[in-house]
Amino acid sequence: MQKRTYVIAAVLAVTLVVATAAGLYFNRPPSQTSSAEIEVVAAENFWGSLVSQLGGTHTQVLSIVSDPNADPHSYESNAANARAIANANLVIVNGAGYDDWALRLLSANSNQNQKVLNVADLLGKSSGDNPHFWYSPTYVNQTVHAMYSDLVSVDKVNAGYYGQEYASLNASLGLYNSRINKIATQFPDRPVASTESIFAYLAEATRLKLISPPGFMRAVAEGNDPTTSDRILFERQIINGTQPGNATVLVYNQQTVTTLTQNIIQEAGAHLIPIVRVTETVQPTDVRFQDWMYAELIDLQNALNTQAPGH
Secondary structure, three states, X not given: OHXXXXXXXXXXXXXXXXXXXXXXXXXXXXXXXXXOOEEEEEEEHHHHHHHHXXXXXXXXXXXXXXXXXXXXXHOOOOHHHHHHHHHOOEEEEOOOOOOHHHHHHHHOOOOOOOEEEEHHHHHOOOEOEOOOHHHOHHHHHHHHHHHHHHHHHHOXXXXXXXXXHHHHHHHHHHHHHHHHHHHHHHOOOOEEEEOOHHHHHHHHHOOOEEOOOHHHHHHHHOOOOOOHHHHHHHHXXXXXXXXXXXXXXXXXXXXXXXXXXXXXXXXXXXOOOOEEEEOOOOOOOOOOHHXXXXXXXXXXXXXXXXXXXXX
C-alpha cells in the first residue's frame, strides 16, 4: 500500500510538472520571432541592401529611397512610408540631416518596442557633417556590425543564423575593400576633383588628393549655389587640368546634376579630363551594395589609368 502511495505521488508530481510547463509554454509572451520574418525599414537602399544580406530569409526589408532619377536629399515622405516605419521591428536611418523626413516619422511613432539604428549617431556625427557615410569603407564596416547586433537583439532565436550571414557578408565585402586598397597603393596623392561631397570619404580611403573647394562640394550636395570664388577656383582646376597639381579626374553625382555641374562636365570633357559618374543610391536597384560600389571603383581606377595630357 505504501509503495502504491509513492507511485501515485510520483505520477501526480510528474503530472504537476508537465501541467505547469504546459501552462508556462502556452501562456508565455510570444517570442520576438522564430519562423516569422522581422520587418525592417531602411530609409535608403544602400543600407537596405546590407541589412537584407544580413537578415536573409528571416527578414523582410523595405528600402524607401531608391529612385535613380530623384535626389535623396529632397525626398518627401508619404502615408505608406509612415505606416511602414510605424510597424517595423527595426528602422535604419542615415541621419546627419540627410533624411530628416524619416526622423520626423519616427518621432510621431508610438512603437516603443522597435529598434532604431541612426548611422550618424553610431559614428558620432551630426547635422552639418558630410552625411555620405556609405562611401566610407570604415563607416560601412561599423554600420554592418551595428545592424548585425540589432538583428540579434530583436530576434535572439535566430542569432546563430545572423552570425553566419554576418561572416558571409564580411567575406563578400572583401573584394570591394581590396579594390580600395589597390587604388590607394597605385595612385597615392593623385589630384582629383568632385562636384560634391559624396566622394570625399572614398577619396580619403583611396588616398587620392581631393582638391575641390569644400564649400563648392557642400553647396552642390545641399542644392545651393556655390560662392563665386569657389566656383572660379573649381573651374580653374578643371580648365588648367593639364598643369601639375590640378584635376586629373572629375567625379560627379548623376542624381544631383545642375546647370552648373553640367557646364563643369562639359569643360572637363573639352580639356580631356576623364569623368567618373557615381550615384547616391544603389544603381541598378537589384544589385548588391558591394557590387554597385565595386563597379564604381573599377570606373575610377580606369579613369586614373587614363591620364590627361600633361600629367
